[in-house]
Amino acid sequence: MHGSTSADAAGPVPRLVDRHPSVSPERLIAQLRPPPTFADVSFASYRPDPAEPTQAAAVQACQDFCRRAVEHRAGRRKLFGRRAVLPGVGLYLDGGFGVGKTHLLASAYYQLPGGGPESPTPKAFGTFGELTQLAGVFGFVECIEMLADYTAVCIDEFELDDPGNTTLISRLLSSLVERGVSVAATSNTLPEQLGEGRFAAQDFLREIHTLASIFTTVRIEGPDYRHRGLPPAPQPPSDEEVAARAARVDGATLDDFDALCAHLATMHPSRYLALIEGVTAVFVTGVHAIDDQNVALRLVSLTDRLYDAGIPVVASGAKLDSIFSEEMLAGGYRKKYLRATSRLVALTRAREP
Structure with a gap:
């Protein structure tokens, strides 16, 4: 599935794989500030347990x-x-x-x-x-x-x-x-x-x-505030439901999981922020467990940028808390994969697109 809904009069849903952003050195410097998710925080808004x-x-x-x-x-x-x-x-x-x-x-x-x-x-x-x-x-x-x-x-x-x-x-x-x-x-x-x-x-x-x-x-x-009192990752919707929901959201993108992972390999992670610029929600079909460490680390980088920008994620296929295998979680990048899992699950609950 590649983000096209023939019944959608407005045309196919845009895909991240069709974006090829470039990032200037000046932009790298300008980006050195807290991400949108934390744009309005302060010590006063932090609520100590x-x-x-x-x-x-x-x-x-x-x-x-x-x-x-x-x-x-x-x-x-x-x-x-x-x-x-x-x-x-x-x-x-x-x-x-x-x-x-x-x-x-x-x-x-x-x-x-x-x-x-x-x-x-x-x-x-x-x-x-x-x-x-x-x-x-x-x-x-x-x-x-x-x-x-x-x-x-x-x-x-x-x-x-x-x-x-x-x-x-x-x-x-x-x-x-x-x-x-x-x-x-x-x-x-x-x-x-x-x-x-x-x-x-x-x-x-x-x-x-x-x-x-x-x-x-x-x-x-303290406990992970993203998971306080919350169940594990929700049951994924079907491919058809993901595509239908994406077609109803202005500014959304819809991609096949494998195609998206392959696209991430074509650019440096410093471009991932520009890749998702202006996107309101990311829809992905065909999610499955990953056994390639390079693919997994690129997905971690994209997840961090999505989380920083507060962009919701809706995905079909495997549950988002099962993408990284037990073998990968036992390796040297364990903390990255756990952080990405925590953030992906949080993004599925960011809001209902």
Whole structure:
């Protein structure tokens, strides 16, 4: 099925596979801000769970980070009115899925003064993947020069499963911290590790050993808010029902799962945000379990962009919580697949298209 409904007088439903977006370096920089899903968040809108005191403590820690980041960016006044550069400060939010880490990270971004690259006090918010893409496009040294005057860089979903990229970003951030840029980061702890104290935090600090001394680690406990009181993934509709529903939604796209996965392989993940630009809902037919790691990781990247943009997903075929096999979930990318599953299920409940 390729998104065509012959009975639809308005013509076939558009397909993502027919889109071939390009992304300029300027757009990559402009994208370094919280995604639409978190465009209106603040510390005031974060609702700490009274049963989880670590959540209220995390709000305070984030506010302290903002205050110290501004102070360190301003530097220390020396004799004759000159200011010495103070190294940036660091904050690492350690916790499981859906405890509000991204909400808090975005709130910190908004609390900090300034804005984009043209602001007198610029700041940046991006995923780990976006930061590695930025370094790849501009080059390591150029990226340092571009971000050296920023007050802070906020990194969502810091990845520890790619040693090369982790080393690259650790070196990049070390250079920025020396120049007064503060760094806040989040990452996920696997569900079965929640009882193991600071396991994830130790992993993080070991991998970024050149930076570890500046980071304050804040643990956030709590259940995944996306799944609180909710059942597993719903039973999928039929191919015909998915196509019929897609035809009734302005701005929707309709794709065959295998064709979509093949299309994702034709472009760098940095283009996925442009791929879904202007889309109101994504409909997919023929979903099935994946046994190719490269295909799975590209699907994770697309899921992250859909989640960031708050775009609902409706799919036929296999249930969305069964796409990644047990064998894949037992491998090194487990946390990515679990995060993607959590987000896909949440997107099926975003609203009824």
